[in-house]
Amino acid sequence: MGKREEYDAIVVGSGMSGGWAAKEITERGLRTIVLEAGGLVTPDDYVMDVYPWDLKYRGRRERAVQSLQRPIQSTCYACDAWSEKFFVRDDENPYTTAEGTDFSWIRGRQVGGRSIMWGRHVYRWSDLDFEASLKDGHGVDWPIRYADIEPWYDHVERFIGVTGQAEGLAQLPDMQFLPPMTLNCQEQVARDRLTQAYGGERLITIGRCAVLTQPHNGRAACHYCGTCERGCSTHSYFSSLAATLPAVVDKWGIPALRIHCEWSDNERKMLQEMSVQAAEMLDAVGARDVVSFVEDNPPGLTIHEMGTARMASDSETSVLNGWNQAWDVPNLFMTDGACMASSANQNPSITYMALTARAVNHAVDLMDRGEL
Ligand SMILES: Cc1cc2nc3c(=O)[nH]c(=O)nc-3n(C[C@H](O)[C@H](O)[C@H](O)COP(=O)(O)OP(=O)(O)OC[C@H]3O[C@@H](n4cnc5c(N)ncnc54)[C@H](O)[C@@H]3O)c2cc1C
Numbered sequence: 001m002g003k004r005e006e007y008d009a010i011v012v013g014s015g016m017s018g019g020w021a022a023k024e025i026t027e028r029g030l031r032t033i034v035l036e037a038g039g040l041v042t043p044d045d046y047v048m049d050v051y052p053w054d055l056k057y058r059g060r061r062e063r064a065v066q067s068l069q070r071p072i073q074s075t076c077y078a079c080d081a082w083s084e085k086f087f088v089r090d091d092e093n094p095y096t097t098a099e100g101t102d103f104s105w106i107r108g109r110q111v112g113g114r115s116i117m118w119g120r121h122v123y124r125w126s127d128l129d130f131e132a133s134l135k136d137g138h139g140v141d142w143p144i145r146y147a148d149i150e151p152w153y154d155h156v157e158r159f160i161g162v163t164g165q166a167e168g169l170a171q172l173p174d175m176q177f178l179p180p181m182t183l184n185c186q187e188q189v190a191r192d193r194l195t196q197a198y199g200g201e202r203l204i205t206i207g208r209c210a211v212l213t214q215p216h217n218g219r220a221a222c223h224y225c226g227t228c229e230r231g232c233s234t235h236s237y238f239s240s241l242a243a244t245l246p247a248v249v250d251k252w253g254i255p256a257l258r259i260h261c262e263w264s265d266n267e268r269k270m271l272q273e274m275s276v277q278a279a280e281m282l283d284a285v286g287a288r289d290v291v292s293f294v295e296d297n298p299p300g301l302t303i304h305e306m307g308t309a310r311m312a313s314d315s316e317t318s319v320l321n322g323w324n325q326a327w328d329v330p331n332l333f334m335t336d337g338a339c340m341a342s343s344a345n346q347n348p349s350i351t352y353m354a355l356t357a358r359a360v361n362h363a364v365d366l367m368d369r370g371e372l
Pocket residue numbers: 012013014015016017018035036037038076078106107108109110111112113114115117118119120121122252254303304305336337347348349350352
């Protein structure tokens with residue numbers, strides 16, 4: 001019989017959240033094992049500098065193979081001939097949805113998870129988001145506020161490296177920024193006109209991204225090849241693989257999921273309003289022939305799945321307490337999107353990372369005090 005290994009902590013998944021959990025737990029000195037269902041990504045998997053003319057179909061995929069292997073994944077903008085290996089094969093990873101509903105579940109199954117092909121946009125949430133459920137009555141109130149997570153945003157951002165411009169906006173708190181990329185001249189004109197048209201109430205700012213505009217924590221600055229979804233051999237954008245992951249392994253054998261998810265009236269109204277506001281702003285900056293539209297895709301394609309094991313202050317209405325700890329299983333912490341009590345306008349992954357770092361440090365404190 002093989003030697004029995006004992007661990008203090010088990011991390012399930014090595015993606016955005018799992019990578020952070022592994023990093024924080026090992027830094028606190030615990031023996032940790034990461035269980036990962038996918039395989040390793042090797043340097044040969046990075047094809048940043050492979051050109052369309054180097055590929056058989058010039059970057060297009062064989063349609064018959066695509067419709068058989070990745071009919072759902074291929075609806076994602078980032079799943080192309082270069083990057084499709086980072087997306088699961090739908091025929092090998094089936095799931096079902098409740099009758100009459102649809103859900104586009106975009107997944108990556110490899111060490112690093114979807115941090116390999118994510119869009120890298122990172123925006124802090126503010127109290128407008130953490131208090132939204134309380135104010136509008138949808139869902140349950142978050143058990144935390146911005147002040148609870150602010151130091152953890154700082155902690156995560158200092159490590160991953162975020163480029164962006166400080167603007168002092170209450171709804172989009174400033175971050176620990178590396179130097180910003182610059183707006184091009186059309187964008188600068190649009191920024192000036194929009195600021196003027198809305199009296200400073202709205203503004204255009206450069207995207208906030210987990211991409212390095214200067215060397216940072218041993219990783220090289222971006223050289224702007226622009227093919228990030230294919231993976232980055234210089235590790236210039238943040239991924240678990242490049243930055244947080246210390247260790248790896250394993251295979252999977254899990255039951256297929258049945259998803260119950262539908263847009264509600266509330267989301268449809270927001271979608272309509274977003275379209276109107278976007279058209280009005282384009283008009284204000286001088287754009288011509290603006291045609292507004294509403295893309296009514298099934299849920300999922302935004303790739304920001306949240307909820308299902310939400311956090312709240314009351315065990316009657318939630319699975320997790322305000323520290324991402326399961327009410328019913330005290331040594332189980334869920335820190336990915338499952339914990340989110342509501343969604344927001346901002347992309348969520350940096351909030352998962354900050355919540356993960358916060359939860360891990362709380363859990364290890366509890367262990368140190370013999371309370372877990
Ligand atoms: C194309 C694209 C663009 C995106 N753009 C952005 C963006 O700009 N900003 C943003 O904030 N977010 C973005 N996202 C979303 C972001 O990638 C996810 O929010 C984030 O990766 C979720 O982190 P996670 O740890 O929960 O899951 P993942 O990163 O998906 O990691 C899950 C890991 O768990 C493993 N796993 C699954 N099942 C098991 C099992 N049973 N046992 C063991 N391991 C298992 C998987 O193999 C995987 O490694 C984007 C996603 C995609 C695909």
